[in-house]
Amino acid sequence: MYQDNYEDLEFGGDVELVANSYANANIADGELDEEELIMQAQAGVQSIPEQVRNFLGHLHRNLVNCNVNDLAYNYENQFVRLTEKFYAKGPWPEPQYVAALVGDDGLFLTLYRELYYRHIYSRLHPSMETRFRSFENYCDLFNYILNSDGPIELELPNQWLWDIVDEFIYQFQSFCTHRSRVGKRTPEDIELLKDNSQVWNTYSVLNVLYSLIQKSNISKQLEAGQQGGDVIEAAGEFGVRPLYKMLGYFSIVGLVRVHCMLGDYTLALQTMENIELGNSRALFTRVTACHVTVYYYVGFSYLMMGRYADAIQSFAHILTFVSRTKQYHQRSYQFDAVNKKAEQMYALLAIAVSLSPVRVDENIHSYLREKYGDQQHKMQRGGDEAVDIISELYLFACPKFIMPNPPNYADLEAASKAVEPQSFQLKIFLREARLQLVVPTLRSFLRLYTTMDLDRLSSFLDMKPAELRNQLMVYKQRCRQLKWIGGPSLLSGEVTSTTDLDFALQEDMIFIAESRVGRRYADWFIRNTNKVQDLINNQENRQKITIANAGKPKSEETIAAAAAAAVEA
Amino acid sequence: MASFTRPSTRPDDIHTLLTGVERYNPQKASVLEDYLARQCANPDPSTNHDLMANLALLKMYQFNPDLVDLDVIRRILAKALISQSQSDFNLCLYLLSDEICSDASISKLLILRDYLEGAQFGKFWSEMYGGDDDDEDMSVVDGIAGFDNGLRKLIIGEITSTYQTVPAKAVETMVNLDEEAVLRLCKEQEWPVDNGIISLPLKGENEARATVIKESVKFEQLTKILSAANDI
Structure with missing residues (x-):
């Protein structure tokens, strides 16, 4: 078994040798402060704790030998443990010192730098320079993968590949947010941003994702898989390799996320074409974080489109999954991230269920009532208070939205006053939600009667009969939603009634009918x-x-x- | 409600553009703008709206603010306003910005949308045509063939799915037609009118029948049982 085998001492000797040769190389360059350089390099390498040095050596060896299972252990367990032990408050060792340990292996160093920057992003505050360098590093990595003559000889665990794509998009989003808050930037930073508009450019990010998808033929592979074609043939030279296939697949999910961040929910769902939701063996289930991400963005897109029934179904599905498998991924390094997403989805689900009342799974229902019972009650009562609650839950749970373009640096004052995409998306959503609030409010009254005079109901509701008449029509309209009924396209669906409480008007008389769920014998x-x-x-x-x-x-x-x-x- | 599928009027070149990465090529904006013009010229409500193409155009604007043409956005929104699918309008808005939405004719469309979705049809019509300077008001939906008819079709759809019987007077205000025109409409649709009350046909939505939702058994649920039966 593995058991801390990175502590084996034999390996330490190799490291010294490599460190010396690296130092010698510097001498050969013959610069003035030779001694200082050697000292520095040696000190740099020496400052790396032995456990970490051994770990890096193992990681390198496993990478060269394409030893995926061991890599997965290195990556998911050891890296996390060493981070906790040595680098909880500071960065991992500088890549230039690590270079000496791995014989300047370019590919390894690129992957190491990805980890190094990712750690800075997650634990520390990345400087502008770090942001730029990290972007360059991603370019190096993806160029190498995409632009070599044949498929490259590299295999990484799925988890790692997912994290690369996921982090790439996170850093892009973080950069866009950073860039658009011009009020908080120093003049030097702004100059730097102005001169480097190609860094974290939206087109280049999309280009990477689309290229990975194209190179791997993943769309054709998925289509062949669904329609019973020859997957290997559809995959082609690159796509058969797990590295390309999974990067392509994760890029589709990444693209869904980017489309959502830009407010393009239709394109997000269209991108999901041929990724079979509800299939418990689909590729996205192999990495829990990816599984959760898929459903979060799909559910969110449906919510923004006003397809509450579909949103509820997506959230309920994944939340059931998360709560059932909690014990298995409790020790996973992604546990916190998954939990946070789940909490956000409960909040979104609370909104959706309040706006379009429907029965959900018993466990989910009781959790919702415990956590958001009060808010749900207030939302269903309608009015301004309901809108405030929706905004609050929404802002807690929505993805980070971005502006695809840099702000107008020529007019910083105006740029600093621009409405953030977050509040713009909320504003549009609230227009829709405000109308939808008619449904829970009316429903709670209508369900008490079978026939009712319009004038009487209006006096109960304390509104004018004409206004009630309008609201009844809104209710009717809002209870008819497009609902996905399976098939490759998540956008498709059938118009269905999403309420258990229907009515019809004969002039001023309301006839009310309630549907009940029969017992489930089968x-x-x-x-x-x-x-x-x-x-x-x-x-x-x-x-x-x-x-x-x-x-x-x-x-x-x-x-x-x-x-x-x-x-x- | 078929906003997401390909309309029969979408030509192949547009379809290729929409399904590939060319949709990000700002040079293709004019192609989509021309296509929008063709949608606007077509008065047939069942084939004259291609939401996906219009969203792709809005996305090009989102990525290339220098290309933004407010009049094009106005027409896209006006088209979405009369779409049979109620989410179309919002889906367009999500791709815009606060700055664009504060434009006079766009914000006017937002007001119209609020009236329409709130089923305040009387207010809707007077906002559209009742203003003092008709010229300016007209411009909001200018250049869109069959706007009024598309709109009436939408409103009538809502009336017929809510009411079983409705006073003709109420319909007149809702669709902004005079008595004679409404009576003509009833005749066309073969709706009996008795004493100023229109009887609408029952079509499911306006029936309000109490039902018991029965469980439906999917074939997959039975696979295990069936395979066991096969062993015997």
Whole structure:
């Protein structure tokens, strides 16, 4: 087993040698402060704790040997543990010192730098220079992957690949937000930004994602997979390699996220084409963070489109998954991130369920009531208070939106006053939500009656009959939503009624009809039939084993083993 | 409600543009603008709106602020206003900015949208045509063939899914037509009018029938049982 094998001492010797040769190389350059340089390099390498040095050595070796399983362990466990131990408050060792440890292996250093910058982003405050350098590093990495003559010889664990794509987009978003807050930037920073408009440019980010998708033929692969075609043939030279295939796949999910950040929800859902939601074996399920991300953005897009039923279904699905598997990923380094996303989704779900009342899974329902019961009650009552609550939950739970272009540096004053995309998206959403609030309010009154005079209801609601008449029409209109009914395109769907409470008007008389959910017999029968079948199968297997073993000399042990096997089967 | 599927009037070159990376090429903006002009000239409400193409154009504007043409945005929004799918208008708005929305004719469209979605049809019509200087008001939906008819179709759709019987007078205000025109409309649609009350046909939405939702068993749920049956 692994067990801290990075502490093996033998490896330490190699490191010294490499460090010396690196220092010698500097001498050969013959610069003035030779000694100082050597000292510096040596000090730099020496300052790296031995555990870390050994870890980097192992990481390098596993990378060169394409040892994916070990890499996954290095990446998901050791890296996290060492970060906690040595680098909780400072950056990982400078890449230039690490270079000496790995014989200047360019590819390794690019990957290391990605980790190095990512750690700075997550724990410290990245300076403008770090942001620029990190971008350059991503360019190096993706250029190498995309522009080599043939597929490159590299394999990385899925988790790592996902994190690369995810972090790339996070840093892009972080840069855009940083850039647009001109009021907080120094004049030097602004000069720097002005001169380097190509850095973290929206087109270049999209270009990377689209190129990865194209290179891997992932869309064709998915289509072939769904329609029963030849996936290998569709994949082509690059796409058959796990590295390209997974990078392409994760780029699709990344693209969904970028489209959402730009407010293009239709394009986000269109991008998901051929990624089968609800399929428990789909590729996105291999990395929990990716799984959660997919549903978060799909659900959010539906919410923004006013397709509440679909939004509720997406959120409820993934939240059930998260709560069921909590115990398994408790120790995962992504546990906190997944939990935070889940909390955000509960908030969005609370909005959606309040605006379009519907029954959700029992566990989810009770969690919602415990956490957001008060807010849900207020939202359903309508009015300004409801709008305030929606805004509050929304701002807590929405993704970070970005402006695709740099601000107008020529007019900084105006640029600093520009409405942030966050509040703009909220404003548009509230226009829609305000109308939708009619549904829960009216519903709570209508459900008490079967027939009702319009004038009487209006006096209960304390509004004019003419206004109520309008609201009834709004209710009707709002309860008809497009709902996804399966198929490759998430945008498609059928117009369905999303309410259990319908009505019709005969002039001024309201006739109300409530739909109820009947008892579920079939499900019960199916489950119990399966249970009986399993029981019969077990008995039969046991019998077969007994018959097979008759005549043979048998020990107590073999019988016990056979019985255990039968039970397991 | 078919805003996301390809309309029969979308030519192949536009379709290729929309489904590839060319949709980011700002030089193609004029192609989509021309296509919008063709949508605006077509009075047939069932084929004259291509939301996906118009969203792609708005995205080009989002990425290239120097290309922004407010009149094009106005027409896109006006088209979305009369779309059968209620989310179209918002989907367009999400791609705009506060600055664009504060433009006079765009903010006027926002007001119109609020009236329309709030089923305040009387206010809607008077906001559109009742202003003092008609010229300026007209311009908001100028150059869109069949705007009024598309709009009436939308409103009538809402009336027929809410009411079983409705006073003709109420319909007159809602669709902004005089008595005679409404009666003509009823005749066309074969809706009986009795004593100023129009009887609308029952079409599911306006029936309000109490139902018991029965569970539906999916085939996948039975696979295990069926495969066991096969073994016997």
